[in-house]
Amino acid sequence: MSFERSARAALADEQLRGALRHATTLFGERRRAAMATLPDWEGARDRARAIKDETLLHLDRYLEEFTANAERAGARVHWARDAATACEIIGRIAAERGARTVVKSKSMASEEIHLNAALAARGLEPVETDLGEYIVQLAGEGPSHIVAPAIHKTRGQIAALFAEKLGVEPSDDVAALAAAARQTLRRRFAEADLGISGVNFAVAETGTILIVENEGNARLTTTLPRTHVALMGIEKVIPRFADLEVFLQLLPRSGTGQRMTAYQSLLTGAKRRPDDEGPEELHIVVLDNGRSAMLASPVTRQTLACIRCGACLNACPVYRQIGGHAYESVYAGPIGAVLSPQLFGLARSSELPYASSLCGACRDVCPVKIDIPALLLHLRAEVVGRRVGKGGVLERLAFSSYAAVMARPRLFEWVMRAARMLRILPPIGAWTKFRDLRPLAPQSFREQWRAGLRDQAAP
Numbered sequence: 052m053s054f055e056r057s058a059r060a061a062l063a064d065e066q067l068r069g070a071l072r073h074a075t076t077l078f079g080e081r082r083r084a085a086m087a088t089l090p091d092w093e094g095a096r097d098r099a100r101a102i103k104d105e106t107l108l109h110l111d112r113y114l115e116e117f118t119a120n121a122e123r124a125g126a127r128v129h130w131a132r133d134a135a136t137a138c139e140i141i142g143r144i145a146a147e148r149g150a151r152t153v154v155k156s157k158s159m160a161s162e163e164i165h166l167n168a169a170l171a172a173r174g175l176e177p178v179e180t181d182l183g184e185y186i187v188q189l190a191g192e193g194p195s196h197i198v199a200p201a202i203h204k205t206r207g208q209i210a211a212l213f214a215e216k217l218g219v220e221p222s223d224d225v226a227a228l229a230a231a232a233r234q235t236l237r238r239r240f241a242e243a244d245l246g247i248s249g250v251n252f253a254v255a256e257t258g259t260i261l262i263v264e265n266e267g268n269a270r271l272t273t274t275l276p277r278t279h280v281a282l283m284g285i286e287k288v289i290p291r292f293a294d295l296e297v298f299l300q301l302l303p304r305s306g307t308g309q310r311m312t313a314y315q316s317l318l319t320g321a322k323r324r325p326d327d328e329g330p331e332e333l334h335i336v337v338l339d340n341g342r343s344a345m346l347a348s349p350v351t352r353q354t355l356a357c358i359r360c361g362a363c364l365n366a367c368p369v370y371r372q373i374g375g376h377a378y379e380s381v382y383a384g385p386i387g388a389v390l391s392p393q394l395f396g397l398a399r400s401s402e403l404p405y406a407s408s409l410c411g412a413c414r415d416v417c418p419v420k421i422d423i424p425a426l427l428l429h430l431r432a433e434v435v436g437r438r439v440g441k442g443g444v445l446e447r448l449a450f451s452s453y454a455a456v457m458a459r460p461r462l463f464e465w466v467m468r469a470a471r472m473l474r475i476l477p478p479i480g481a482w483t484k485f486r487d488l489r490p491l492a493p494q495s496f497r498e499q500w501r502a503g504l505r506d507q508a509a510p
């Protein structure tokens with residue numbers, strides 16, 4: 052289905068829009084309150100962006116440093132050029148350890164590479180353990196928000212889903228629903244042979260990975276099974292341990308409106324002695340999957356500064372109306388509209404750069420000051436530039452004619468007079484489909500000026 056049709060379907064779904072309005076408004080209010088607890092919010096944003104810019108400029112060096120230090124601490128680092136390679140590496144690790152049940156904590160990178168389907172094709176059973184991810188997995192859906200995967204569902208819908216899939220008494224009591232999920236998931240944790248997690252930050256200086264969360268499921272995923280696989284995009288690396296300070300101030304405040312998430316797990320290598328806690332093996336899969344192509348230009352490079360807080364989704368007037376599934380991509384909202392075309396190809400996501408009013412709310416809330424509107428315009432220019440069919444030629448012809456007329460005042464006047472007399476409207480049906488075109492005034496400003504307006508305006 053095209054974005055336009057998916058968006059129309061979403062707009063007609065009152066229940067969806069109610070759930071989105073409620074959740075995104077709440078996230079926005081909490082974010083503003085949490086921001087106020089940090090004395091120098093703007094300074095923190097600037098520092099975070101400077102760290103990201105520096106890292107991205109020397110990404111090869113920092114990735115090598117991270118790999119060397121992580122391996123020195125006992126982890127094994129694997130490099131995956133694309134989604135298929137990453138799935139193959141993780142599937143092989145699981146097969147070599149005879150794994151059958153796999154528990155997963157929330158990882159957008161794993162959604163990006165469709166890891167669950169790849170594991171299922173190998174006869175494995177991946178179980179999502181983040182509550183939101185668990186809900187969408189039970190529903191047979193993908194996440195609709197990068198922080199709150201089940202944001203599109205009402206409490207009543209979740210109650211009905213749990214009653215159907217888990218056989219529990221229907222209840223819209225949040226504590227009862229959470230308890231039902233916890234009971235099922237505890238058993239899955241106990242029997243899991245392999246745990247798969249994402250990574251929020253990877254520290255080059257120490258080889259440490261950091262995972263932030265609120266439910267404790269990531270901590271169980273990364274410590275109970277004997278083998279832990281952490282999947283991270285190449286952009287997750289930061290140079291120094293001390294850099295975490297600023298990111299840990301910005302991420303929870305921007306994402307969930309918290310000063311700090313309930314858990315921060317810092318993992319450096321696997322366990323070294325039998326009595327130590329944690330997995331016997333730690334594998335870190337470093338994923339490119341189109342990211343290195345974004346490094347080429349300063350405009351697209353900033354996409355990799357994203358820390359996946361989700362604030363731009365909550366602030367976006369488009370996302371707030373249609374939710375994440377309408378984008379038909381793992382990544383939704385403003386950041387999804389710029390990430391998806393760059394990761395999955397412009398041909399597949401050519402409508403997404405237009406899924407924005409360019410109001411700039413995403414740029415205003417972004418904790419790392421990514422200029423998403425500039426990126427959207429850049430991608431729109433690419434869409435137009437690559438359009439080689441009839442539509443593209445006509446569009447270019449129309450714009451060059453328009454430019455020629457606008458650059459010549461006399462010609463402009465003559466064209467407008469002719470258009471008024473002959474009642475000609477430009478053939479811009481696609482543009483006026485969603486906008487009003489004001490009718491031409493009976494007299495142009497120049498004509499009114501010459502006819503006496505000049506005298507009236509004189510002091």
Ligand code: SF4
Nearest residue numbers: 357358360361363417
């Ligand atoms: S683009 Fe900025 S606001 Fe949006 S998810 Fe990334 S870091 Fe957060």
